[in-house]
Amino acid sequence: MxxxxxxxxxxxxxxxxxxILDVRIVDGKIAEVGRSLPMDExxxxxxxxxxxxxxxxxxxxxxxxxxxxxxxxxxxxxxxAAAAGGVTAVACxxxxxxxxxxxxxxxxxxxxxxxxxxxxxxxxSITKGLSGAELTDxxxxxxxxxxxxxxxxxxxxxxMMMKAAIKNAALERLTIISHCEDPDIIDGGIMNMGAVxxxxxxxxxxxxxxxxxxxxxxFLAEEQxxxxxxxxxxxxxxxxxxxxxxxxxxxxTCETAPHYxxxxxxxxxxKDADYRMxxxxxxxxxVDAIIEGICDGTIDCIVTDHAPHTKExxxxxxTAPNGVVGLETSLAVTVTALLSTGKISHVRLVELxxxxxxxxxxxxxxxxxxxxxADITIFSENEQWTVQPEKLRSKSKNTxxxxxxxxxxxxxxxxxxxxxxxx
Numbered sequence: 001m002x003x004x005x006x007x008x009x010x011x012x013x014x015x016x017x018x019x020i021l022d023v024r025i026v027d028g029k030i031a032e033v034g035r036s037l038p039m040d041e042x043x044x045x046x047x048x049x050x051x052x053x054x055x056x057x058x059x060x061x062x063x064x065x066x067x068x069x070x071x072x073x074x075x076x077x078x079x080x081a082a083a084a085g086g087v088t089a090v091a092c093x094x095x096x097x098x099x100x101x102x103x104x105x106x107x108x109x110x111x112x113x114x115x116x117x118x119x120x121x122x123x124x125s126i127t128k129g130l131s132g133a134e135l136t137d138x139x140x141x142x143x144x145x146x147x148x149x150x151x152x153x154x155x156x157x158x159x160m161m162m163k164a165a166i167k168n169a170a171l172e173r174l175t176i177i178s179h180c181e182d183p184d185i186i187d188g189g190i191m192n193m194g195a196v197x198x199x200x201x202x203x204x205x206x207x208x209x210x211x212x213x214x215x216x217x218x219f220l221a222e223e224q225x226x227x228x229x230x231x232x233x234x235x236x237x238x239x240x241x242x243x244x245x246x247x248x249x250x251x252x253t254c255e256t257a258p259h260y261x262x263x264x265x266x267x268x269x270x271k272d273a274d275y276r277m278x279x280x281x282x283x284x285x286x287v288d289a290i291i292e293g294i295c296d297g298t299i300d301c302i303v304t305d306h307a308p309h310t311k312e313x314x315x316x317x318x319t320a321p322n323g324v325v326g327l328e329t330s331l332a333v334t335v336t337a338l339l340s341t342g343k344i345s346h347v348r349l350v351e352l353x354x355x356x357x358x359x360x361x362x363x364x365x366x367x368x369x370x371x372x373x374a375d376i377t378i379f380s381e382n383e384q385w386t387v388q389p390e391k392l393r394s395k396s397k398n399t400x401x402x403x404x405x406x407x408x409x410x411x412x413x414x415x416x417x418x419x420x421x422x423x
Contacts, residue, residue, distance in 0.1 A: 002026050003417060004039050008048025008378065011346040012055060013355055014367035018347055023053060025374040028417030033368055048378055051411055054350050055366050056088025056375035057331055060357035061152075061177070061231060061255060061303035063323070064090075064120075067108055068097025073308035073395045075109065079116035081306075081327040081394040083421035086377035086410040090118055090327075091361055093152040094125040101125040101136045103144035110145050117413075117420040119375070121147045121363060123177065126165045132157045135165055138172045147361045148175035152231060153278075155179055155213050163220045170226045175361050177229045178217045180238070181279065185209035190318065192280040196265040202318075210279050211237040218242070222250040229360055230254040232305050234279040236289030243298040253360050255301040258326065258333035259400050261290045267400065273320035274398045277307065280322075281400075295343055300356045304330045308396030324400045328392050333401060335381055335408030374417035383409040 003025040010021040010033065017033070024032040024039075039045060059082070065073040082090055092109065094100035100109065106122050113120035124141035126149045128134045138149060149169055155178065156162040162178075169176035186205050191197050193204025214230055221228035222245065233239060233256045242254050259277065264284050267275040275281060293299040307323025314320045334353065338344045344352070354377075355366040365375055386405045389397035413421035 002043045004037060004043050004045050005048050005053055005378065006045055008051050008053035010053045010368065011350050012368040013347045013350045015369060017368065023368060023376070025417045028374055030368055030370055030372050030374050032370060046412065051378050051380055052346065053376060053378050055354040055368055056377050056413065056415070057086045057353045058089040058357040058366065059087050059303050059306070059327065059330065060091040060301060060361055062090045062092055062306035062327065063095065063308065064092040065096065065308055066112065067105065072310055075112045075116055075120065077393065077395040078306070078327065079118045081325070081392065082118035083413045083415070084393050084410060085328040086331050086379060086413050087327055088118055088375035088377065088413065088415050089121065089358065089363065089365060091121045091123050091147060093123050093150060095130055095153040099125045099130045100146070101128050103140050106141065106144035106146055117415060119415070121361060123148045123150050123152070125149065126151045126156055126176070127161070130154065132161070135161065135168065138168045138174055142172045142174055146174065147363060148177055150177035150179065150231070152177065152179045154183065155181055159216060159220065162217065163224070166221050166226050166228060167224055173362065175229055177231050178213070179231050180210050180213035180217060182209045182213055185212065190276060191268050192265045192282050194265060194283055196268050200268065205280055207235045207237065207282070210235050211241065214238045215241050218245045218250055218252050221252065225251070227251040227253070232257055232260070232279060232303070233290065233293070233299060234260045234282050234286060236286045239289045239293040239298055243293065246298065253300045255303045256290050256294070256299050257303055257305050258330050258337070259324065261287055261294065262333060262337050263400060271317040273314045273317045274324060274402065275400050276317070276320060276322050277305070277324050277400070278322035291338070291343060294338065294352065300360065302330065302334055302352045303357065308394055309398050310396055314398050324398050325392065325394045325396055326399070327394065329387060329399060329401045329406065331377070331379060331410060332385070332406040332408035336406045340381065340407050374414055376414040377410065378412040380409045380411055382407060385409050
């Protein structure tokens with residue numbers, strides 16, 4: 001089938017495109033990009049006037065909860081949420097039940113994902129059973145289909161083991177992703193340690209936990225001349241450390257999530273566990289630093305850390321697990337907070353959400369080149385919508401953006417040239 005997207009604001013940072021154009025798609029691939037492209041009677045035309053057309057969003061940090069925790073989410077529902085959010089590729093973290101520490105679990109995920117509405121790239125665990133005691137076989141995980149390794153949800157506690165993991169990951173060309181947190185420093189804290197935790201009388205998480213492990217990982221990698229990717233950056237100090245080490249030549253990349261550049265710890269006054277995640281919401285100075293890091297290139301990617309939990313699990317503020325869903329809101333929050341305010345350009349948005357995550361993972365896509373697979377997101381920048389948890393396609397509804405009015409509405413998501421979501 002032939003499909004033509006006409007008169008859209010096409011943005012492709014790889015090919016330096018940022019103008020009103022048509023995109024013609026034949027047999028699932030981009031056949032032509034240009035003005036007033038010819039169409040025949042068999043061409044399906046989508047009028048994209050007033051809409052923005054970008055490569056499909058890639059979220060390199062989500063939790064699908066499948067296998068073993070499917071009361072929260074499964075591969076199918078996560079992919080439905082992804083499609084509704086304009087996300088055409090995801091990397092799923094290994095803290096499932098069982099963890100993704102062997103080829104059999106990788107095969108399960110890839111088999112289940114064959115009918116998904118997004119491309120699924122498994123991340124294997126660094127240590128067996130996420131125990132921190134013994135490294136997994138990275139070569140086996142790579143051969144099975146993993147694109148990276150992480151013990152996300154916790155750090156690798158032993159520094160020498162992490163140093164060896166960084167080396168082994170590089171040998172297998174696997175992206176190594178670090179959850180930067182020292183559990184001994186956290187010591188049972190459930191929110192940012194600061195003014196709000198003091199007022200509420202709640203044990204807080206000291207920011208030194210994130211800052212210390214961030215520095216440790218970068219130095220362990222830098223000493224070997226090898227790359228490291230830092231997950232979900234949330235503190236101003238971590239941004240400063242990464243910026244300094246990048247300038248010094250360290251091969252460090254990093255990501256942040258929309259809640260870290262829009263929300264602060266003040267949300268915790270409500271004692272609503274939907275505002276609890278790990279790392280936690282920080283202070284306004286941290287929000288400002290995250291935005292600065294996004295704008296100056298210190299931060300490479302915007303991800304969600306999509307972490308579904310059931311309503312029952314989130315019911316008690318003090319005992320609820322950390323985590324929020326985000327696949328359906330990430331693009332809109334970024335448009336609202338950064339694009340519409342002029343803090344970033346269209347090209348920078350595409351770099352952050354489409355190009356850089358794929359580059360870091362070493363997977364294809366992120367451009368609209370002729371011959372490329374037509375994974376495409378089409379959205380209305382100015383259309384406003386209110387986040388209503390009950391309408392989310394994710395199985396869990398624990399969004400920290402509930403009730404917020406956002407600009408930026410996904411209108412179509414194309415995967416392999418086929419429409420998998422239409423507003």
